[in-house]
Amino acid sequence: xxxxxxxxxxxxxxxxxxxxxxxxxxxxxxxxxxxxxxxxxxxxxxxxxxxxxxxxxxxxxxxxxxxxxxxxxxxxxxxxxxxxxxxxxxxxxxxxxxxxxxx
Amino acid sequence: xxxxxxxxxxxxxxxxxxxxxxxxxxxxxxxxxxxxxxxxxxxxxxxxxxxxxxxxxxxxxxxxxxxxxxxxxxxxxxxxxxxxxxxxxxxxxxxxxxxxxxxxxxxxxxxxxxxxxxxxxxxxxxxxxxxxxxxxxxxxxxxxxxxxxxxxxxxxxxxxxxxxxxxxxxxxxxxxxxxxxxxxxxxxxxxxxxxxxxxxxxxxxxxxxxxx
Numbered sequence: 431x432x433x434x435x436x437x438x439x440x441x442x443x444x445x446x447x448x449x450x451x452x453x454x455x456x457x458x459x460x461x462x463x464x465x466x467x468x469x470x471x472x473x474x475x476x477x478x479x480x481x482x483x484x485x486x487x488x489x490x491x492x493x494x495x496x497x498x499x500x501x502x503x504x505x506x507x508x509x510x511x512x513x514x515x516x517x518x519x520x521x522x523x524x525x526x527x528x529x530x531x532x533x
Numbered sequence: 534x535x536x537x538x539x540x541x542x543x544x545x546x547x548x549x550x551x552x553x554x555x556x557x558x559x560x561x562x563x564x565x566x567x568x569x570x571x572x573x574x575x576x577x578x579x580x581x582x583x584x585x586x587x588x589x590x591x592x593x594x595x596x597x598x599x600x601x602x603x604x605x606x607x608x609x610x611x612x613x614x615x616x617x618x619x620x621x622x623x624x625x626x627x628x629x630x631x632x633x634x635x636x637x638x639x640x641x642x643x644x645x646x647x648x649x650x651x652x653x654x655x656x657x658x659x660x661x662x663x664x665x666x667x668x669x670x671x672x673x674x675x676x677x678x679x680x681x682x683x684x685x686x687x688x689x690x691x692x693x694x695x696x697x698x699x700x701x702x703x704x705x706x707x708x709x710x711x712x713x714x715x716x717x718x719x720x721x722x723x724x725x726x727x728x729x730x731x732x733x734x735x736x737x738x739x740x741x742x743x744x745x
Contacts, residue, residue, distance in 0.1 A: 443623055443627075444619075444620050444623055447616055447619040447620055447623065448616070450616070450619075451612065451613070451615075451616035451619075454612045454615075454616075455609065455612060458605070458608050458609065458612065458739075461739075461740065461744060462601065462605055462744070464744075465601075465744050474745070475745055478740050478744055478745055479740070481740075482736050482737055482739075482740040482741075485736045486733050486736050486737070489615065489729055489732055489733045489736070490729075490733065492619075493615055493616075493618070493619045493725070493729040493732075494725070494726055494729045494730070494733075495722075499555070499556075499557065500554075500555055500556050500557075502554055502555050502556075503555045503556075503557065503562075503565065506555070506565070506569070507565060507568075507569060510569050510572070510573055511572060511576070513573075514572070514573055514576035514577075514580070517576065517577070517580055518576075518579075518580040518583060518584075521580060521581075521583075521584045522583070522584065522587070524584070525583070525584040525585075525587035525588045526587055528587065528588040528590075529587040529588065529590060532588075532589075532590030532591075533590060
């Protein structure tokens with residue numbers, strides 16, 4: 431369960447939380463700079479999506495302790511989110527079509 | 534338990550009943566299931582936002598309507614409150630009541646600061662003329678903005694803000710209970726799951742509504 435990470439490595443028990451916190455702030459800073467540095471729109475969108483998925487993974491894995499749960503539970507949590515992506519892929523072609531028609 | 538019972542226990546699958554396939558307490562499992570359904574609600578809202586934004590063709594530059602610095606600060610505050618929540622969970626597991634109460638109080642402070650900044654942002658946006666049905670203004674530049682710009686903004690940030698508000702109430706109740714000694718590692722961890730989820734959803738709202 432959730433206590434496994436606290437034994438075996440040195441330092442205080444809250445070390446993992448502090449490291450996660452710092453990484454989340456670093457990635458947030460990166461996200462904001464990616465927007466204002468002036469890259470191509472497609473590249474910005476791709477980078478932002480990757481960075482936000484990284485943040486979400488960090489929060490779920492370390493703050494929500496999902497990394498220390500059984501794989502059973504991890505699968506139960508992740509599967510519906512894959513379905514949500516499929517949901518968006520279902521509506522996206524229609525929206526893209528309207529987007530092209532309007533330009 | 535006899536030899537036959539032992540045999541059955543060993544060979545039956547973890548799903549055959551009488552076992553705990555997820556190896557978590559039931560309150561934690563129920564919170565996870567709630568969060569999954571809540572995540573799907575947000576996923577539907579954000580998918581709808583994406584579809585409507587594409588369909589609208591033109592979309593205003595967000596930095597002309599929102600102070601990205603302020604939104605960055607809101608994100609900072611929410612991440613910090615998530616970190617203090619994580620420490621409170623760790624403290625509860627160690628039975629350190631003072632630590633739990635202190636860090637829950639810090640988390641509440643973070644939540645209230647976030648809500649205050651969101652109220653400020655909403656006020657600014659509404660004064661500009663933004664409404665749920667689009668912009669009400671004498672300026673043609675504002676009325677030309679697709680109504681879905683303000684509609685999706687209010688619905689999605691409002692739904693998230695509602696979650697933060699209920700989270701602050703949940704935190705308050707649990708902090709008061711913890712101060713009276715009525716808490717367990719499990720109950721604070723379940724509270725933590727909810728609060729981290731609110732932070733996790735904000736990651737996507739921040740990226741999709743303000744940055745992209």
